[in-house]
Amino acid sequence: MSFRNYKDKIEEGDTVILYLSNNLYALDVQREIKNKKGEMIENVYQTPFGALKVKTLIGADYGTKIELTKGWGHVLQPTPELWSLTLPHRTQIIYTPDISMILLQLDLVPGCVVVEAGTGSGSLTHALIRRVRPHGHVYTFDFHEHRAKIAQEEFKDHGLADFVTAKHRDVLAEGFDKDLNGKADAVFLDLPSPWLGVPHALAAIKEEGGRFCSFSPCIEQVQRTCLALQEHGFQEITTMEVLQSEIKVSRRTVPVRDLSFLKQKSSISPVEEKPSSETSYVVGALPQSNPGHTGYLTVATLPPVYVRGKSKKDDDNISSENGEKMVVDENV
Numbered sequence: 001m002s003f004r005n006y007k008d009k010i011e012e013g014d015t016v017i018l019y020l021s022n023n024l025y026a027l028d029v030q031r032e033i034k035n036k037k038g039e040m041i042e043n044v045y046q047t048p049f050g051a052l053k054v055k056t057l058i059g060a061d062y063g064t065k066i067e068l069t070k071g072w073g074h075v076l077q078p079t080p081e082l083w084s085l086t087l088p089h090r091t092q093i094i095y096t097p098d099i100s101m102i103l104l105q106l107d108l109v110p111g112c113v114v115v116e117a118g119t120g121s122g123s124l125t126h127a128l129i130r131r132v133r134p135h136g137h138v139y140t141f142d143f144h145e146h147r148a149k150i151a152q153e154e155f156k157d158h159g160l161a162d163f164v165t166a167k168h169r170d171v172l173a174e175g176f177d178k179d180l181n182g183k184a185d186a187v188f189l190d191l192p193s194p195w196l197g198v199p200h201a202l203a204a205i206k207e208e209g210g211r212f213c214s215f216s217p218c219i220e221q222v223q224r225t226c227l228a229l230q231e232h233g234f235q236e237i238t239t240m241e242v243l244q245s246e247i248k249v250s251r252r253t254v255p256v257r258d259l260s261f262l263k264q265k266s267s268i269s270p271v272e273e274k275p276s277s278e279t280s281y282v283v284g285a286l287p288q289s290n291p292g293h294t295g296y297l298t299v300a301t302l303p304p305v306y307v308r309g310k311s312k313k314d315d316d317n318i319s320s321e322n323g324e325k326m327v328v329d330e331n332v
């Protein structure tokens with residue numbers, strides 16, 4: 001239940017994050033686990049710094065320092081950010097730089113209803129839940145039965161079941177639940193063919209209008225999605241790529257050349273240059289390597305229902321910046 005509320009003490013059943021020398025591990029706090037023969041045995045978690053008897057965590061404070069035979073670490077309460085870095089991968093997942101832009105672009109605030117497909121490993125879902133709770137709700141769908149079931153169990157184990165409904169469903173073939181028609185403030189798609197989901201997003205979004213976002217690794221997916229959005233009356237269609245680049249602030253010692261000799265007029269009395277001295281500065285250093293491509297975010301607004309027909313007509317007339325009709329090569 002450690003995802004639900006901040007708390008002081010670790011309880012049995014919590015999921016905690018072990019922080020060991022810049023490495024993070026998610027760990028379920030259970031006194032016992034099943035071995036390969038199906039027998040219950042003491043839960044001992046092996047880390048690079050030695051074994052941890054998991055029962056010793058029960059009753060300890062979150063943030064506490066734990067001693068291991070070959071080192072030490074800290075035990076932290078999970079957040080969606082830490083979970084994205086430690087969760088068991090069942091699929092490719094969306095990471096925090098994209099997630100933060102998705103939450104902003106979907107205009108999500110507590111109380112919103114958001115529809116997501118596919119659930120995948122639930123990385124984004126945890127962040128969506130935190131943003132819309134306590135009165136909002138996330139409806140998330142995945143057509144992979146086992147994956148959908150594991151996600152459901154995970155949300156329950158994390159104490160989040162009140163804020164999320166996870167279902168097994170092929171949303172491209174069947175659409176979202178009929179009950180969701182006109183209920184969503186926002187729709188998010190992380191699917192191989194998001195353009196086929198656009199009519200279902202249109203059906204799900206509220207009459208007052210709402211926001212749409214899809215995540216796609218390939219530009220061809222983006223092109224088709226933009227066309228589908230335009231055909232279905234969405235506006236403000238924008239595609240972006242989020243490339244986070246972290247600056248490391250640290251103290252560095254660098255050689256500094258003394259240029260005072262330049263002030264002297266060389267013709268009168270030539271002055272010799274002094275040797276360089278070493279000085280320590282606080283600097284902001286750019287990363288050694290640049291972040292790689294993850295995917296493109298395509299975002300759009302569905303306007304309120306009373307202006308939709310009108311805006312569709314306008315869009316038919318102005319299809320691209322230079323006035324040409326947008327087309328996608330079907331062979332791509």
Ligand SMILES: C[S@@+](CC[C@H](N)C(=O)[O-])C[C@H]1O[C@@H](n2cnc3c(N)ncnc32)[C@H](O)[C@@H]1O
Nearest residue numbers: 093094118120121122123124142143144170171
């Ligand atoms: C890349 S994963 C999503 C990862 C997720 N956004 C995360 O951050 O953990 C894509 C998921 O979409 C699901 N999927 C693909 N086509 C689908 C469809 N037509 N209906 C529902 N789910 C679908 C797949 O089973 C897969 O689990």
